[in-house]
Each structure stands twice: as structure tokens, then as C-alpha cells.
Amino acid sequence: MSMNSWIRGGIALVSLLCVACVAPQGENTGWEQRDDGLYYHRGTQRLYDGKFQYTSAGEGFSGNVVGGRREGLFTGTHANGKEKTQLRYHNNQLHGVQRTWFSTGQLRTELDYAQGRFVRGTTYLPDGKEATRAAEGTGQLSAYYENGKVNWEKTWEKGAQVRDRVFDENGDIKVDRWGDKPKGRAP
Numbered sequence: 001m002s003m004n005s006w007i008r009g010g011i012a013l014v015s016l017l018c019v020a021c022v023a024p025q026g027e028n029t030g031w032e033q034r035d036d037g038l039y040y041h042r043g044t045q046r047l048y049d050g051k052f053q054y055t056s057a058g059e060g061f062s063g064n065v066v067g068g069r070r071e072g073l074f075t076g077t078h079a080n081g082k083e084k085t086q087l088r089y090h091n092n093q094l095h096g097v098q099r100t101w102f103s104t105g106q107l108r109t110e111l112d113y114a115q116g117r118f119v120r121g122t123t124y125l126p127d128g129k130e131a132t133r134a135a136e137g138t139g140q141l142s143a144y145y146e147n148g149k150v151n152w153e154k155t156w157e158k159g160a161q162v163r164d165r166v167f168d169e170n171g172d173i174k175v176d177r178w179g180d181k182p183k184g185r186a187p
Helices: 003-014
Strands: 031-033 039-041 050-056 059-066 069-077 083-090 096-101 107-114 117-124 130-134 139-144 150-157 160-167 173-178 181-183
Touching (some): 059 083, 107 139, 117 139, 117 160
Antiparallel strands (some): 031 039, 059 069, 069 083, 083 096, 107 117, 117 130, 130 139, 139 150, 150 160, 160 173, 173 181
């Protein structure tokens, strides 16, 4: 997998920040995402055009897909109906300010991207206090579970993600990636 593919996939996964909501494991509206990062219609196998809707464990995620690529605003909701994510895409790349919230409604992360490259970001603790900040495309951010433990740590250099660590709610590491080489076990 190339570094750009890993970055696109990692960012989407992060974007996670809501990550499970984009994996093809729940119910969706007739699309499938392939290794090339594009979405295809299940019936025709052609590039998918239309509404992207995904639900899993009571959480929802929706947006638009044009020519197999995410385009425009994608939103997600927690099982309690409160907003979980606002992700903006252009040509299947994160572009603009991306926000995530805790299920309480408290802001969790605010990350800015330009054509898929990280620009700056801030993360918050469940009590609303600022946790970490990175600017000028370089730095490390940590996002937190509602129990206050670290959910993920991401490191960027000149807009490119160079490290991605994901932890479970007990603090055990699930994924540790440097560049495009995963270490540890997948989530």
C-alpha cells in the first residue's frame, strides 16, 4: 500500500475519528468500498453515485458519493441521536474543518485538512478542556474516550500522517503504524 493510500485510508478511518461508522460491517444502501478507496454499486459493479448511508449499533453516518468518491458534507450521529461527526470531502479527500463530538455533545476534535493533507487541529478532553494542539501540518494529537483514556494518537509531518496509534477503552494498544507498515493487531 502506498503512503498516499495509507494516509487516505488512515484519515478516513480516523476520521475517524468515528472510524467504525465507515467500515462495511453494518447496513448500507447498496454500495461497497473497495481497496482502491472508491465506492461501487453492489448490483452493477459500476462506480456508485448517490446517497451514502450507513448504520451500526444505533449510530448513523451519511453523505453523498459522486463517481465513487465522497463529496461534500458527511455527518454522523451517536446512538442517542446527538451529533458525532462532521466530515467534509472533496474528490474523496478530507478538505476543510472536520469535527467530532462526545455523546454528551461536548466537542471532541477539530481538525483542518486541505486536499487530504493535515493543516492544524485541536483535541479536547471529555470535560471540555483542551487536550492537544498541532499547527502548520506538524505535531501530535491525542483524542480521548468518554472515560478519559486515550483513544488514538496521531503524528503528522508537513501535512502527512506518519504515525497512528489506536487504543482500546482499557488503554491497551490495538494498532501502531509508522508510515504504511502496521505493527500490532488490527482493531
